[in-house]
Amino acid sequence: MTPVFLLLLFFSMTAIAPGEAEEDLSDIIEKANAGSTNLEDGDIVQNSNRNAARCTYYGCKWPKRGTRVTVPVAISSRYSRSERNTIIRGLVSFHRSTCIRFVWRRYRWQRDYIYFYSGSGCSSNIGRKGGPQLISLKKNACVVNHVVQHEILHALGFHHEHKRSDRDRYVRINWGNIKPSKKHNFKRARTNNLWTRYDFNSIMHYGKNFFSKNGKPTIVGRNPSQVFGRARSMSRNDILRVNRLYRC
Numbered sequence: 001m002t003p004v005f006l007l008l009l010f011f012s013m014t015a016i017a018p019g020e021a022e023e024d025l026s027d028i029i030e031k032a033n034a035g036s037t038n039l040e041d042g043d044i045v046q047n048s049n050r051n052a053a054r055c056t057y058y059g060c061k062w063p064k065r066g067t068r069v070t071v072p073v074a075i076s077s078r079y080s081r082s083e084r085n086t087i088i089r090g091l092v093s094f095h096r097s098t099c100i101r102f103v104w105r106r107y108r109w110q111r112d113y114i115y116f117y118s119g120s121g122c123s124s125n126i127g128r129k130g131g132p133q134l135i136s137l138k139k140n141a142c143v144v145n146h147v148v149q150h151e152i153l154h155a156l157g158f159h160h161e162h163k164r165s166d167r168d169r170y171v172r173i174n175w176g177n178i179k180p181s182k183k184h185n186f187k188r189a190r191t192n193n194l195w196t197r198y199d200f201n202s203i204m205h206y207g208k209n210f211f212s213k214n215g216k217p218t219i220v221g222r223n224p225s226q227v228f229g230r231a232r233s234m235s236r237n238d239i240l241r242v243n244r245l246y247r248c
Contacts, residue, residue, distance in 0.1 A: 024207045024229055025146045028122065060127030061157055061246065062112075064099075069246050071156075072105035072113035079118065083143040087116055090148030097239045099248035100156065114155055122147050124154035146232050150203050153238065157245060161198070161205035162219055163189040170198040170222055177218045182211040186218070194244045199237040200228040 062071050073091065075084055091102040105113040112130055119136030135151045137143050142151075162171060165188055173186050199205065200221065207229025208217040221228065242248070 023144075025150055025203070025231065028142065028144065028147055060129065062100075062128050064246060067248075068099050068101045069248075071100060071102050072110040073102045074105045074113060074115045076115070076117040079116075079139065079143070083137075083139060086143050086145060087137065087148055090145055090152060093145075093149065093234070094152070094242070097234075098242045099246060100242065114152075122151060124151040126154050126159060127157040128155075146203055149234050153204060153234070153242070156242060158204060158238075158241065159189055159191055161200075161202040162186070162210075163191065164193060164198060165189065165191045166193065166198060170200075172220050172222060174216065174218050174220060177212050177214055177216045179211050179213040185211060192245075194241050196237050196241055196244070199235055200226055201231055201235040202238050203231045203234050204238065205229055205231065 062069050075087055079087070094100040094102065102114075112128055112133070114133050114135055116135050116137055118139040119134070121136060121138050122142035123134075123136045125133055133155060135155060137148065137151065142148075161167075163186075167188060175183065175186070178186060205228050206219065208219050209215065210218055210229070212218050219228075220226075
């Protein structure tokens with residue numbers, strides 16, 4: 001059996017974890033990363049070698065062979081069985097709807113791979129950076145489905161939704177409510193939007209009070225009744241973008 005099917009078989013034989021926390025993704029990430037000083041946009045590892053927002057134009061996608069994109073992964077042994085299963089479920093969710101296939105890293109020649117570990121918070125690089133690539137999912141904080149999918153999407157090459165180049169048509173940033181040291185996290189990025197609409201239901205969209213200094217909204221929809229930042233799994237648009245970026 002190939003590593004792809006071994007991963008699926010392992011998933012099918014493991015117990016499903018009990019219901020996961022209902023806390024919003026941006027709240028989880030902001031709390032988990034409160035003491036971090038080397039992150040951008042809340043959970044993105046700084047990379048001075050690449051313009052992350054547009055790196056998919058310049059070769060930071062994971063390689064495609066035939067009809068599938070194979071991404072080797074490894075998971076730290078520090079996680080409990082339940083936490084490990086949550087991460088695996090997040091990985092396998094991409095198998096159901098995209099051409100991304102996560103496989104176990106078993107050989108040294110698999111030089112580029114993702115390693116999940118319990119770091120100081122929730123964080124990831126954007127796109128393939130080369131060599132061992134860390135996704136930090138802190139135990140008892142970040143190991144929930146929507147955070148797992150969010151960080152995996154970063155590693156596949158996707159930025160936050162509220163950073164999109166066309167975001168000002170859909171949301172307004174309340175700069176006066178943002179913590180002064182965090183304002184750089186709200187600057188628009190030059191993103192590849194892949195001919196898809198702005199998505200308030202995206203797993204990549206933060207909530208309205210992200211990095212608020214006074215409890216008042218930092219992000220509001222142009223339509224005041226618009227709800228966002230509450231996704232618990234990838235939206236149809238999130239899946240569409242993966243398939244378009246990797247030409248699935």
